[in-house]
Amino acid sequence: MPPLLQLDRVTIRFGGLTAVSEVSATIDERELVGLIGPNGAGKTTLFNMVTGVYQPTEGRIAFDGRPTAGLKPFDLTARGIARTFQNIRLFPSLTVFDNVRVAFHLHLRHDATHSLTRGRKFQTEETELRERTRDLLGIFGLERVQDEPAKSLPYGDQRRLEIVRALATRPKLLLLDEPAAGMNPAEKVELMKLIQFIQEKFKLAILLVEHDMKVVMGICQRIHVLEYGRKIAEGTPAGIRADPAVIAAYLGQEHG
Amino acid sequence: MFPKSQLWLLAALALAGVVSAFSGRLDSYVLDVAMGVGINIVLAVSLNLINGFTGQFSLGHAGFMAVGAYTSAMLTTTLGTQLGGSPALLQWVLFPASLLLGGLLAALAGLAVGAPSLRLKGDYLAIVTLGFGEIIKVVLQNVDAVGGARGLIGVPAYTDLFWTFGAAAVTVYVVWGLLNSTYGRGFLAVADDEVAAEAMGLDTTRYKITAFVVGSFFAGVAGGLYAHLKGYLNPGGFDFNKSIEIVVMVILGGMGRHVGVIIAAVLLGVLSETLRSFGDYRMIIYSLLLIVLMLTRPQGLFIWPLWKKKST
Numbered sequence: 001m002p003p004l005l006q007l008d009r010v011t012i013r014f015g016g017l018t019a020v021s022e023v024s025a026t027i028d029e030r031e032l033v034g035l036i037g038p039n040g041a042g043k044t045t046l047f048n049m050v051t052g053v054y055q056p057t058e059g060r061i062a063f064d065g066r067p068t069a070g071l072k073p074f075d076l077t078a079r080g081i082a083r084t085f086q087n088i089r090l091f092p093s094l095t096v097f098d099n100v101r102v103a104f105h106l107h108l109r110h111d112a113t114h115s116l117t118r119g120r121k122f123q124t125e126e127t128e129l130r131e132r133t134r135d136l137l138g139i140f141g142l143e144r145v146q147d148e149p150a151k152s153l154p155y156g157d158q159r160r161l162e163i164v165r166a167l168a169t170r171p172k173l174l175l176l177d178e179p180a181a182g183m184n185p186a187e188k189v190e191l192m193k194l195i196q197f198i199q200e201k202f203k204l205a206i207l208l209v210e211h212d213m214k215v216v217m218g219i220c221q222r223i224h225v226l227e228y229g230r231k232i233a234e235g236t237p238a239g240i241r242a243d244p245a246v247i248a249a250y251l252g253q254e255h256g
Numbered sequence: 257m258f259p260k261s262q263l264w265l266l267a268a269l270a271l272a273g274v275v276s277a278f279s280g281r282l283d284s285y286v287l288d289v290a291m292g293v294g295i296n297i298v299l300a301v302s303l304n305l306i307n308g309f310t311g312q313f314s315l316g317h318a319g320f321m322a323v324g325a326y327t328s329a330m331l332t333t334t335l336g337t338q339l340g341g342s343p344a345l346l347q348w349v350l351f352p353a354s355l356l357l358g359g360l361l362a363a364l365a366g367l368a369v370g371a372p373s374l375r376l377k378g379d380y381l382a383i384v385t386l387g388f389g390e391i392i393k394v395v396l397q398n399v400d401a402v403g404g405a406r407g408l409i410g411v412p413a414y415t416d417l418f419w420t421f422g423a424a425a426v427t428v429y430v431v432w433g434l435l436n437s438t439y440g441r442g443f444l445a446v447a448d449d450e451v452a453a454e455a456m457g458l459d460t461t462r463y464k465i466t467a468f469v470v471g472s473f474f475a476g477v478a479g480g481l482y483a484h485l486k487g488y489l490n491p492g493g494f495d496f497n498k499s500i501e502i503v504v505m506v507i508l509g510g511m512g513r514h515v516g517v518i519i520a521a522v523l524l525g526v527l528s529e530t531l532r533s534f535g536d537y538r539m540i541i542y543s544l545l546l547i548v549l550m551l552t553r554p555q556g557l558f559i560w561p562l563w564k565k566k567s568t
Contacts, residue, residue: 051455077457085455091448094441102441106457112466115437116430118259122437129438169457 002065004029004205005050005173010059012049019045021229022059027173027205032195034216034237035209037226038249043209044086046226047177050207051083052076064172078106082171084162086178086209092151096142096161099150101133103168133168139201140164140194156187160194167198173205174198180212188212192219217241225249261433268425276418287417291485293525294420295478298427300505300521301514302474305431307503308512310467311447312374316385317475318498319392322491323365324358324476326402329411329483331357336412343412351414355423355480362476363469365392370468375461377450381468389499396491407490408483415485423481427474432514434470443467447512497539501528504546510556519558 003026012020020042027033037043048054050061052073061068063079071079091099108129114122137143140160145153150161159179166174176195180188196219199206210216216223217237225233225240227249233240240246258266279287299317306314331354336346365388373384397405434440445453446463453460483489505524509517531538549557 072459073454074457074459077455083455085452089449089452089455091445091452093448094444098441098444101438102445102453102458103456105438105442108438110437111439112434115440116433118261118433123259126438165456 001029003027004031004064005207006060006062007046007050008060008062010046010049010056010061012045012054013057019229020049020056020226023226023229023231024059025224025231025234027207029172030199030203030205032199032206032208032219032221034220034223035207035226036211036213036216036223036240040228041226042229043226044177045229047083047175047207047209051081051175077169077171080170080172081175082166082169082173083175084159084166084177084179086181088158088162090150090158090162090165093149095147096137096150096153097133097146099161099165100136100168101129103165104129104133106169136164136168155182156190159183159191163194163198167202171204173207175207175209177209178211179208180210180215188215191215195219261429261436265425265429268428269422272418272421272425275421276416279417288485289526289529291415291417291420291481292529293522294417294424295481295485296502296505296521296525297424297518298420298474298478298481299502300509300517301424301427301431302471302478303502304506304509304512304514304517305434305443305467306471307506308510308517309431309435309447310443310464311512312464312468313379313382314385314468314471315382315496315499315503316369316389317471317502318494318496319385319389320362320366320472320475321479321482321498322392322396322494323362324355324479325483325489325494326358326396326408326479327361327476328354328358328480329408329489330402332412332414332484333408333410346412347414347416351419351484355419355477358480359473359476362479363473366469366472367465370465370472374464374468385499386496389494389496393491393495396494403489405491407488409488411483411487411489413484413487415481420481420485423474423477427477428514428518430470430474444512500539501542504542507546508549508557510558513556513558516556516558 005027007023007025009022009024010020011018011022023046035043045054049056052068052071052075055069063081068076091102108125110122110125134143137146142157142161142164145157150158153161180191183191192215195206208216208220220237223235223237223240224231225246232245232249233243235243299321303314303317306312332350336350339350369384369388373380396402402408435443442453442458442463445458446460450460505520506517508524509520528538531541534541
């Protein structure tokens with residue numbers, strides 16, 4: 001079976017700066033992969049290329065067996081790549097319910113004209129979507145705040161809501177950009193449980209960009225390590241922990 | 257069976273028809289102001305879809321209004337005399353057709369202006385629409401076929417209470433209907449965070465263009481109503497000040513609020529009549545009003561509940 005996501009010698013340059021250089025990597029279906037590296041290693045840039053925000057200068061990215069070159073972020077979401085943001089980006093003035101409901105729209109069979117005719121098909125589909133939104137919120141314990149504007153939620157709930165909203169697009173691959181940022185140790189443990197729960201329950205692959213070693217080492221099956229835009233290592237958490245290049249580049253700094 | 261929202265629309269249309277039937281008993285000045293208010297509602301509610309709900313900033317609503325006004329007026333003045341026919345027939349067939357055509361042409365202009373500028377994020381739309389409004393004005397001033405700077409005279413007075421408030425009801429229904437669906441929540445999402453909306457699979461450019469084209473359509477319809485209300489068109493009447501007047505209604509009502517913007521449209525329609533005796537000072541009063549409003553109630557005047565402080 002071909003990998004779900006395949007990066008083939010992906011390079012991006014901004015003027016004279018090579019932010020990511022010849023990175024090759026794969027993610028299989030239903031795999032939980034970590035992407036780590038020191039600040040400025042190019043993790044978020046790589047992330048932005050996978051989600052279509054940037055186009056690679058060289059190299060190819062394929063998702064689900066098809067190249068993604070030239071596709072816009074919303075095309076890729078329709079194909080099955082969903083993401084969260086490092087600095088939470090909810091729809092702040094929309095209610096919690098509508099934040100999730102709007103993400104369901106990809107799977108609508110009706111469009112603008114139906115919302116004017118408001119026929120029976122439109123009504124049943126809307127009712128169905130409301131139920132599915134409520135169900136999804138229920139799984140994550142957010143149904144009690146569903147009518148609050150998203151901006152009024154506490155930080156942890158906002159993080160969770162962002163993940164729930166991404167799930168509503170029914171992704172095959174979920175990219176989480178530093179989900180543990182700004183969380184205390186107890187919240188991080190919660191988050192790890194949540195990520196594993198999502199992977200099992202929704203049967204999807206997850207790419208986790210994270211600074212927190214405990215989180216990455218604790219749940220990822222495989223880890224890619226970036227430094228100065230190059231991939232310096234790939235392997236299991238145990239292998240990465242013992243890799244001399246990684247220790248020198250990254251973990252070593254924490255001790256020294 | 258009709259959905260509830262469509263019953264509301266039918267009821268509003270019926271009410272407009274009934275009131276219109278008895279409009280002969282009303283004072284003609286009051287009637288004039290009332291019809292102006294109806295046109296204001298069409299303008300403000302349609303601009304609210306663009307500026308309020310979708311979070312774009314158009315400064316050219318008067319330009320689209322001009323496109324609709326001249327299209328529809330040219331149609332009724334030229335075709336009306338050729339077709340002959342009874343005045344009632346012209347008012348009930350030719351007039352709505354001309355309104356529709358005016359709206360469609362305005363929508364087309366909206367597409368031409370919006371498609372390139374809405375691809376970009378940020379405030380490019382404000383600049384482009386500002387330019388568009390001026391261009392339309394200058395073009396109309398220089399085309400002799402539509403009267404040039406002297407204006408277009410002899411537009412038949414087909415506009416009545418039914419057509420103005422009927423159009424207002426349809427506008428409110430369309431904007432409300434578009435927004436109250438899973439699809440329509442996308443407009444609000446685009447206004448809130450374009451990057452996140454794109455990441456959720458929303459084609460943000462398409463949403464913005466849709467809002468802009470629908471908004472322009474109703475501006476064109478409002479223009480047609482205006483032309484057949486005043487009986488006389490002057491390119492200067494569709495200048496930047498007119499666009500600002502409509503923007504003020506939207507801001508005063510609270511961007512992206514349904515009821516507030518309607519109240520503001522009514523209030524400003526009446527206010528601008530009362531201020532008419534001040535002549536050119538009217539725009540100064542408008543500007544002051546806007547400044548005071550932004551300082552004291554940035555969320556808009558008619559946000560429910562009225563007196564509770566907005567939590568951030």
